[in-house]
Amino acid sequence: MTRASWNRLAxxxxxxxxxxxxxxxxxxxxxxxxxxxxxxxxxxxxxxxxWRYENFVEVxxxxxxxxxxxxxxxxxxxxxxxxxxxxxxxxxALARIRFVGAGLLMLLLVTALxxxxxxxxxxxxxxxxxxxxxxxxxxxxxxxxxxxxxxxxTFLMRQYFLSLPKELEEAAKxxxxxxxxxxxxxxxxxxxxxxxxxxxxxFLNSWxxxxxxxxxxxxxEKFTLPLALxxxxxxxxxxxxxxQLAATTLxxxxxLIIYLIAQRQIVESxxxxxxxx
Amino acid sequence: MTSSLxxxxxxxxxxxxxxxxxxDAIEGWLFVSPTLLGFLIFFLGPLIAIFIYAMSDWNFLxxxxxxxxxxxxxDALLENPDFWHVLRNSAVFALGLVPLNVALALFLAVALSxxxxxxxxxxxxxxxxxxxxxxxxxxxxxxxxxxxxxxxNQMLALIGITGPNWLREPNWAMAAVIxxxxxxxxxxxxxxxxxxxxxxxxxxxxxxxxxxxxxxxxFRLITWPxxxxxxxxxxxLTTIGSFKVFDHIYQxxxxxxxxxxxxxxxxxxQQGFQFFDIGYASALAxxxxxxxxxxxxxxxxxxxxxxx
Numbered sequence: 001m002t003r004a005s006w007n008r009l010a011x012x013x014x015x016x017x018x019x020x021x022x023x024x025x026x027x028x029x030x031x032x033x034x035x036x037x038x039x040x041x042x043x044x045x046x047x048x049x050x051w052r053y054e055n056f057v058e059v060x061x062x063x064x065x066x067x068x069x070x071x072x073x074x075x076x077x078x079x080x081x082x083x084x085x086x087x088x089x090x091x092x093a094l095a096r097i098r099f100v101g102a103g104l105l106m107l108l109l110v111t112a113l114x115x116x117x118x119x120x121x122x123x124x125x126x127x128x129x130x131x132x133x134x135x136x137x138x139x140x141x142x143x144x145x146x147x148x149x150x151x152x153x154t155f156l157m158r159q160y161f162l163s164l165p166k167e168l169e170e171a172a173k174x175x176x177x178x179x180x181x182x183x184x185x186x187x188x189x190x191x192x193x194x195x196x197x198x199x200x201x202x203f204l205n206s207w208x209x210x211x212x213x214x215x216x217x218x219x220x221e222k223f224t225l226p227l228a229l230x231x232x233x234x235x236x237x238x239x240x241x242x243x244q245l246a247a248t249t250l251x252x253x254x255x256l257i258i259y260l261i262a263q264r265q266i267v268e269s270x271x272x273x274x275x276x277x
Numbered sequence: 278m279t280s281s282l283x284x285x286x287x288x289x290x291x292x293x294x295x296x297x298x299x300x301d302a303i304e305g306w307l308f309v310s311p312t313l314l315g316f317l318i319f320f321l322g323p324l325i326a327i328f329i330y331a332m333s334d335w336n337f338l339x340x341x342x343x344x345x346x347x348x349x350x351x352d353a354l355l356e357n358p359d360f361w362h363v364l365r366n367s368a369v370f371a372l373g374l375v376p377l378n379v380a381l382a383l384f385l386a387v388a389l390s391x392x393x394x395x396x397x398x399x400x401x402x403x404x405x406x407x408x409x410x411x412x413x414x415x416x417x418x419x420x421x422x423x424x425x426x427x428x429x430n431q432m433l434a435l436i437g438i439t440g441p442n443w444l445r446e447p448n449w450a451m452a453a454v455i456x457x458x459x460x461x462x463x464x465x466x467x468x469x470x471x472x473x474x475x476x477x478x479x480x481x482x483x484x485x486x487x488x489x490x491x492x493x494x495x496f497r498l499i500t501w502p503x504x505x506x507x508x509x510x511x512x513x514l515t516t517i518g519s520f521k522v523f524d525h526i527y528q529x530x531x532x533x534x535x536x537x538x539x540x541x542x543x544x545x546x547q548q549g550f551q552f553f554d555i556g557y558a559s560a561l562a563x564x565x566x567x568x569x570x571x572x573x574x575x576x577x578x579x580x581x582x583x584x585x
Contacts (some may be wrong), residue, residue, distance in 0.1 A: 011388055012395075018385070019402050021460050025417040026405070028428055032420065041426035044435075090312035098298075099305030105313065112320045114573045116521040117543045121329065122555060123323035146315025149426045154312055161422045208410040210524040215550055226412040230528055241420055248413045259408050263401055266408065271468045 026252070033246035040241050055246035059232075062243055066222045069251075070229040075140050075224060076206035082145045083153050083202045084195060085234070091157025091184050096169070110186045112151045117143065117211050125215060139216045140209060140224065149205050156273055160194035162189060197269035200262075225251045324566070330559035337553035345503050349360050349560035360561075361535060363544045366451070370540055371519040372457040381463050381507065386470030387496070400471075404464035411461070411576055415528035417446060418457045447537025451529050454538050458525055462518065473507040506579070513576040517569055555559070 001162065032040050033055055034048045059065050094102060109187045144150065164187070172182050186196070211225040223231065232244035259266055306313075331349050335342035353360040377508050394485040406414060421428045424442025443453045477500065485495045523542040526532060532539035532547065539547070546566065549558030 007560065009395075013387075015388055015399050018381075019399065022393060022406060023403050025414070025421065029413075029417045040407070044428050044431035057498050063482070086311045086315070090309040093305045093308030097304040097305040097308065102305060107307060108301050109312075109316065109323070109576060110573065111570060112316065112323075114567065114569055115320075115515050116523075116542055116565065116574070117568045118319060118521075118523065118542045119569070120323035121545075122321060122549045123326035124564060125550075126326075127318070127323065142315070143319055146312070146319040150312065150315065179308075183308070195525055203334075204408055208409075208412070208524075210412055211546070214527075215546075226524065226529050229410075229412050229416060239420075244416055245420060247415050251408055252413050255408060256405065257409075260401070263397075267400070267404055267468055269408065270404075270465060 012080060014068045014168065020137075026256070028260075029245050030249050033249040035242055037240075043202065051105055052242070055242050056250070059243055062240075063228060063231065065228060065247060066226055067221050068223045070163060071137065072207055072225040072251075075137055076203045079141055079144050079206040080199050080202045082141070086145065087150055087153035087193070087198060088157045088195065089161075089183065089187060090154045092161050092187055093245060094154070094158045095161035096166075096187075108150050109154065112148050113155065114147050117147060121215065134216055135218050135220065135222060136216075137276070140206075140212050142208060144202075144206055145213055146255065149202060152273060153202060154156055156190070156198055157194055160191050164190055180262075184201055194272075197272045199267055201273050202271040204255075213253070220260060281318055295525055296343040319524050321565055323413070327559040327566070331563055332557055333556045334485060335555040342556070345556065346394075349556045353560050353564065359536070360537075363539050366538065367520060367540045369451060370455060371516055371524070372537075373452070374459055375512060376513050377455070378459045378463050378466060381459065382466030382470055382505075382511070383508075383582045385463065385467045386474055387500075390468070390471045390474040400467075403467055406461040411524040412528050414457070414461050415525050418453075418513060419529050422453055422457075435470045444530055445534050447535050450534055450537050451577075457529070458519075458522060461525070462515075466515060469507065469511055470504070473504055477503050507580050510576065513572055513579065517572045517576070520565065520569060520572075541568075 027046060028046075030048050031048060034051050034053070035055075036052045038051065039052075040048060092108060093099070124139070124143060128134055133139055168190070169182050169186050172186050177185065206238045208226060209224065213224045216226060217223055220228075220231075229244065229248055232240045232247055234240055330342075332344060332346055333342040334345045334348065337496050380487045385399075385403055389396055389403075422430075422443040424430065424440075424445060427440075427443075427525035429443070443449045456489060457505070458529050481503075482495050487498055500560045502560040520540075521542060522540060523546065526538055527546075534544045541561065542565070545558050545561045548561060
């Protein structure tokens with residue numbers, strides 16, 4: 001073999017070795033999800049000796065897991081739609097309309113851009129309690145839409161609108177289309193890639209949200225998935241490993257499948273938000 | 278609407294009230310109003326509130342709040358040894374995570390920025406944990422890192438090594454939460470680096486190659502300096518990210534053992550929602566606000582320089 005092909009082999013081997021801790025957790029998660037408790041702590045084997053399918057049934061009887069699954073889905077859907085609407089409106093104004101105070105507003109929004117939810121969570125708790133919305137899904141919708149995530153989306157949309165040519169919008173203006181009409185009929189249809197990026201990131205953020213559900217929710221049937229997953233414990237608070245890992249499998253695998261199908265789109269969305277946000 | 282208004286004001290022989298500028302201002306504020314309203318209610322208001330809360334002695338259970346000035350900050354900075362312990366943990370976490378994450382991301386990006394057979398598969402693998410929920414990731418790793426019967430230790434036993442009880446010994450626990458977090462998040466920095474690498478014109482390397490430079494020399498003298506701005510942004514973003522880590526710690530260690538992985542974000546939650554010490558927790562939130570704001574300003578000014 002030539003030196004170049006030895007080189008290639010060395011790189012490939014290094015990458016394969018590095019890939020182990022990235023792949024292994026997923027494999028072990030699925031495998032343990034099919035095992036009995038005794039087998040989980042037996043000799044390490046990736047393929048279960050006895051496939052215990054009951055785990056995946058007990059997941060649904062231990063807590064209202066189907067309901068929790070639905071909660072996560074519909075909340076992420078609502079958060080995504082609201083974020084798309086609000087951030088594209090604000091992003092459009094900040095990119096295209098010259099108005100007094102726009103600079104100051106941008107400066108204010110930047111403070112929220114990176115701020116962890118922990119900073120404002122205490123007053124927000126009292127606010128939500130005052131509104132009587134504790135143990136409802138409202139805080140899980142309102143706080144992300146109007147928090148750091150919403151701001152990231154706004155900046156992302158603004159950046160994208162800035163990159164669009166103005167001519168079409170100006171022509172539409174000449175034709176007498178209102179500002180709202182220009183936004184809805186011209187700018188929005190042209191910004192599919194940015195809208196897709198915002199939708200993907202927002203949906204995943206909501207799907208994975210943990211602090212807000214932890215603080216605001218107390219009834220099992222209102223839990224979202226991450227909170228439900230952390231709740232598969234016995235009466236001593238110790239994890240029921242086989243159920244917990246079966247449930248984790250049920251929440252992780254669909255996301256991975258979607259990721260495999262729309263890999264390019266998802267990765268690009270993250271690259272866009274990382275660079276621009 | 279516009280024409281009728283200007284017609285009327287025209288009839289009164291005055292300059293039209295609704296000038297183009299005014300209309301722009303009204304429309305601009307209308308468009309941003311949902312964002313602005315939400316921002317005021319759920320961000321700016323609460324931000325001001327923590328400054329007020331922080332100056333009170335307010336235990337949520339006992340009810341009454343009393344004004345105590347800066348006592349909570351004194352408490353944090355001077356009297357409570359826990360605070361410095363927590364800050365030290367946060368610093369150790371950041372100092373462990375950021376270099377490891379950035380170095381690994383750069384290595385992966387260099388290896389995966391040029392097309393070869395299987396490159397997409399590798400990229401897909403290294404990015405997969407990024408889209409996985411932090412709680413799910415932490416559950417699986419907590420399972421794998423159990424002292425007795427955990428898969429990692431069982432496999433170490435096969436080659437004759439007795440693994441530690443990873444998450445029950447403070448130093449091992451800190452190392453474990455750092456490394457598992459790096460594995461989860463490194464894919465994000467990897468794709469940012471890949472994008473930056475692909476933006477570097479190939480002619481540079483080719484010219485250097487013709488001059489007889491080795492691949493390492495090309496990387497060190499050409500690629501690495503050109504990646505400078507990207508690296509700065511990535512370092513700051515990753516540092517901010519390391520201060521945000523909450524769910525990972527919550528699920529893997531709960532801040533333990535012996536507060537060995539108790540970091541600032543978790544400490545705020547613990548003081549506020551487990552011990553109900555609202556005043557003290559708010560003082561901590563302000564400290565976090567200051568840290569993240571400084572890092573954000575650095576990041577924004579780096580971007581500006583980058584754009585110019």
